[in-house]
Amino acid sequence: MNSLRPGVLARFQDAFAHALLAPDAEPAVEIAALAAQPAFAVYRNTVVKGCIDALQANYPVVARLVGEEWFRAAAAIYVREALPADPTLLRYGSSFADFLARFEPAVDLPYLPGAARLDRLWTEVHAAADEEALDPAAVARLAPEELAGVILHPHAAARWAWFEEAPIYTIWTRNRADHVPDDDIDWRPEGALLVRPRDTVRWIALDAAGCAFLDACAAGATLAGAARAALEAQGNADLARLMSTLLSTGAFGRLSHSGDRHYAENCP
Amino acid sequence: MLGALTAGLGLKPQYYDAALACPADGLWFEVHPENYMVAGGPRLAWLEAIRARHAISLHGVALSLAADTEPDPGHLARLAGLARRVEPALLSEHLAWSTWRGAYHPDLLPFPRTGEALARIADNISRTQDALRRRIAIENPSHYLKMDGHAWNEIDFLAELARRSGCGLLLDVNNVYVSARNLGYSAEDYVDEFPGEPVMEIHLAGHTSDPNLGKALLVDSHDAPVASEVWALYERLIRRIGPRPTLIERDDKLPDFPTLLAECQQADAMLRAPLARAA
Numbered sequence: 001m002n003s004l005r006p007g008v009l010a011r012f013q014d015a016f017a018h019a020l021l022a023p024d025a026e027p028a029v030e031i032a033a034l035a036a037q038p039a040f041a042v043y044r045n046t047v048v049k050g051c052i053d054a055l056q057a058n059y060p061v062v063a064r065l066v067g068e069e070w071f072r073a074a075a076a077i078y079v080r081e082a083l084p085a086d087p088t089l090l091r092y093g094s095s096f097a098d099f100l101a102r103f104e105p106a107v108d109l110p111y112l113p114g115a116a117r118l119d120r121l122w123t124e125v126h127a128a129a130d131e132e133a134l135d136p137a138a139v140a141r142l143a144p145e146e147l148a149g150v151i152l153h154p155h156a157a158a159r160w161a162w163f164e165e166a167p168i169y170t171i172w173t174r175n176r177a178d179h180v181p182d183d184d185i186d187w188r189p190e191g192a193l194l195v196r197p198r199d200t201v202r203w204i205a206l207d208a209a210g211c212a213f214l215d216a217c218a219a220g221a222t223l224a225g226a227a228r229a230a231l232e233a234q235g236n237a238d239l240a241r242l243m244s245t246l247l248s249t250g251a252f253g254r255l256s257h258s259g260d261r262h263y264a265e266n267c268p
Numbered sequence: 269m270l271g272a273l274t275a276g277l278g279l280k281p282q283y284y285d286a287a288l289a290c291p292a293d294g295l296w297f298e299v300h301p302e303n304y305m306v307a308g309g310p311r312l313a314w315l316e317a318i319r320a321r322h323a324i325s326l327h328g329v330a331l332s333l334a335a336d337t338e339p340d341p342g343h344l345a346r347l348a349g350l351a352r353r354v355e356p357a358l359l360s361e362h363l364a365w366s367t368w369r370g371a372y373h374p375d376l377l378p379f380p381r382t383g384e385a386l387a388r389i390a391d392n393i394s395r396t397q398d399a400l401r402r403r404i405a406i407e408n409p410s411h412y413l414k415m416d417g418h419a420w421n422e423i424d425f426l427a428e429l430a431r432r433s434g435c436g437l438l439l440d441v442n443n444v445y446v447s448a449r450n451l452g453y454s455a456e457d458y459v460d461e462f463p464g465e466p467v468m469e470i471h472l473a474g475h476t477s478d479p480n481l482g483k484a485l486l487v488d489s490h491d492a493p494v495a496s497e498v499w500a501l502y503e504r505l506i507r508r509i510g511p512r513p514t515l516i517e518r519d520d521k522l523p524d525f526p527t528l529l530a531e532c533q534q535a536d537a538m539l540r541a542p543l544a545r546a547a
Contacts, residue, residue: 009336009385016377017368039412039450039485042478043375050374083371087330087343088305130308157309199310 020047021080051079054089059096059119061175062112074103090127094120114161114168115175118192121159125194125201128157133197133250139243146257148224152217152246155253157196162211164189169205197250204249209237214251222258273323273357273513275536277528278490280518284314286525288321295532296323296357298515302330305346315354325358325469325515326351332367333392333406334379340367344399351400358469358513360405360438361396363389363426376409380417381425390432397435405468406430407438410488411447427463436468441501442494442517446475446486459501464509472502472535473517491520494531503538511539 008030015028019035020043027035034040052075056063063071078099084092097116106112133155142150163169169190174180191206193214206214212233216226230237246252276296279287287297297318304315318324328347331339351359364376379385397404406429408422420428426437439462448455474492478485494502494516506512514535518528 007336009379009382009388012379013336013365013368013377017371017373020373034413034415037413038481039478041480042412042485042487043377046375047373054374083373085370085372087302087367087372087374088346089374090303090306127306127309127311156307196309199313 020044021083048076048079050089051084051092052076054084054092055079055096058090058093058123059116061115061119061172062096062100064175065112065115065171066106066109070105074100074105077103090123096120111166111168111171114163114166115172117161117163118168118172118194121161121192121194122201122203125157125159125196128196131156131253133195134247134252134254136244136247138255139247148222149258150223151220151256151258152223152226152252153254153256154214154218155195155197155251157201158193158214158251158253160191160193160206160211160214160251162189162191162206162208166190168192169203173203193246193249193251195250202249204245207234207237207242209234209239210242210246213242214246217252274511274539275532276323276325276513276515277532278515278517278519279318280522281314282522283525283528284318287318290322290525290529292529292532294536295529296325296513298325298327298358298517301326301328301347301350304350305343312353319354323357324354325360325513326354326356327407327515328359328361329374329376330366330372331361331392331396332365333361333389333396334363334377334385335365335368335392336385336388337368339392339396339399343367344396348400351402358405359400359402360407360469361393362407362409363422363429364409378409378411378413378415380415381420381422382417383419386420386425386428386432390429393429393433393435397433403434403436403468405436405438407440407471408443409447410440410443411451412485412487414451423458423461423463427466430463430466435466437463437466438469438471439467439505440471440473441505442471442473442475442498443488445495445498445501446488449486455497455501456504459505460508462505467509467512470502470505470512470514471517472498472514472531489520490517493523499534502535506538514539 012030015030019027019031023044052072055075056071078096082095097113097120100106100116101113167185167188167190169192170185191211192203193206194201194203209230213226213230216229227239230239273296274294276298279297279299304311306312362376365379366373366375366377429435430437444458445455448458472494473490474494475486476489476492477483478487516531
């Protein structure tokens, strides 16, 4: 190795990185003498353990649902498919829910990917940009003729999801708590809203109308358009109650008026 | 050389409340910037609250300076943004690689110290210092593998990096001890030969024996008190080069805050001792 040529460092790193995650493969010649040493396992273990620890921290409800041993075994397989793309390990595991959805040993746990999605939303909300939540009085002050054309922008730290297949919100909420009640869960579709108007992440159940309403708001619909979307999703939606819930939870960051860019940009 | 900083502590989330309340004069805290590269929320709020009362050092683990590629511009921009936000007293990184071809390997990985590597790393450090508009310190790594193909010994390599890029150095005395034991050289000689002038910071930490290989392989685990041999090396070092900001690193098996503070105060007392001051 004394006649190192340009590009040798890159080849060394290709070989080393590959050997870290493929302990059973024949190591490349560049690092064979290293991979043969028992101490190579220190690097192998540190890399894999670091990733698994991060996943376990980022997916606490999934880990609780399946138990630590199952979780870490599944995570070890995921790590070999998808190393972190970003050294901020809080963001690691963006495809973990999709992985669980096609993970053969989890086929009898159809609620697992949904629980993983809510764990992920919690992390996103926790680390999202700070923003003052919209004061409900700002909406109350609007003249009736203004209301339909107003656009409510979801708060920077608000995330929501609708789960058609299973009561994911109930399952997730119970397993975030210290004591899991053992009464039966009503098996039905559910939605969830997670918000962080200030320091602490909070969550509430959200019905199909609420999720459709926020989807429309996020897409830039006016209040009239968002209300239509909510009613299409759920014919019996109580829009007044929904608005009151969303405003008091801190689901909105600011409001603007359709067709009035100047006002939209300067509205407090 | 010591400036305003004497002995400091690695800051884990478990210590936020105690750290905020701690009145210890001159105490400073070090964090991994990667844990705070977020848009907002309580993590940044905690860090800024600590920063309002104590000096902060940013100790990066992911710039991957020894990778055969330029530092990731997005990561570098996030680091620069965090540095603008907390105005750290010190900013450091490792003589190692971790991100390679878009994948982050959460460890500090070794490489052969060749002329090719030296040129690449010196350039990467210069790019980093240009982006951050400040001098950074580069830390000596822990070694576990016996590697052929080194054209440079580590001390000369680090000294040459400092000469070419103008960077400072961070001497981790526990890493010296662990590496010397694992690779079979004298930790005392290493500490005696290390160039004193560029040293901007010293690290002290605990290590353990590998669970499988026992004492034949020490691991830089940061999960135990600083060993007496490492304290002795530290005293030997500061007696020669004088006092420098010194950090107690602890990342696992966390003791209560007063226990860690006592280790910090031990380093502080040694830094203020006449022998260290006389140098």
